[in-house]
Amino acid sequence: MTLADMKENERAIISYISNECEIKRRLFDMGFIKGNEISCVRRNPMGSPIAYDVEGSLVALRKTDAQKVGVVL
Numbered sequence: 001m002t003l004a005d006m007k008e009n010e011r012a013i014i015s016y017i018s019n020e021c022e023i024k025r026r027l028f029d030m031g032f033i034k035g036n037e038i039s040c041v042r043r044n045p046m047g048s049p050i051a052y053d054v055e056g057s058l059v060a061l062r063k064t065d066a067q068k069v070g071v072v073l
Contacts, residue, residue: 001073003052003066006040012071014038014054021068031055032069 031054042051048063
């Protein structure tokens with residue numbers, strides 16, 4: 001499962017970030033680290049961007065980037 005598959009108010013644990021992700025380093029800097037808890041706060045009706053709460057910060061990601069971050073519920 002990826003971040004893009006999460007529903008609003010769902011919580012999960014980050015399991016990986018794909019090596020093909022162009023913003024991998026930026027995600028690490030924002031707290032997207034394996035083992036951290038993340039929750040989907042708000043989904044845009046058009047599909048992108050999607051807002052997530054990670055480490056107490058609200059971060060919006062494009063759906064294409066969210067599809068490259070794996071999570072487990």
